[in-house]
Amino acid sequence: MRRLPPSPVDRAAYTKAGLPWFDYYDDSAADLAPTDTLSGVKPVGEWLGDDHTPWAEPAPGQVKPLGSAPRPGKPVQDGDW
Numbered sequence: 001m002r003r004l005p006p007s008p009v010d011r012a013a014y015t016k017a018g019l020p021w022f023d024y025y026d027d028s029a030a031d032l033a034p035t036d037t038l039s040g041v042k043p044v045g046e047w048l049g050d051d052h053t054p055w056a057e058p059a060p061g062q063v064k065p066l067g068s069a070p071r072p073g074k075p076v077q078d079g080d081w
Contacts, residue, residue, distance in 0.1 A: 012056050021058045022066040032078050 015021075034041070 015056045015058050015062070018059065018062060021063045023063050024066050035078070
């Protein structure tokens with residue numbers, strides 16, 4: 001089995017280049033419970049590891065807010081698709 005080549009861009013290179021990061025307004029929300037079909041899916045970090053070094057914090061002004069507070073309406077719910 002051949003391994004994929006590493007990504008040419010990592011988080012440190014992205015930050016160093018001054019590219020924008022996006023801050024999701026609801027990043028503290030809880031996840032929905034997985035369906036039976038998806039309950040066996042493993043996070044990529046469990047396959048590849050969670051090595052996040054080297055890491056450089058984004059510069060001030062580099063993080064862009066994405067969206068705003070939720071708009072009134074019907075929330076997304078789990079269901080049969």
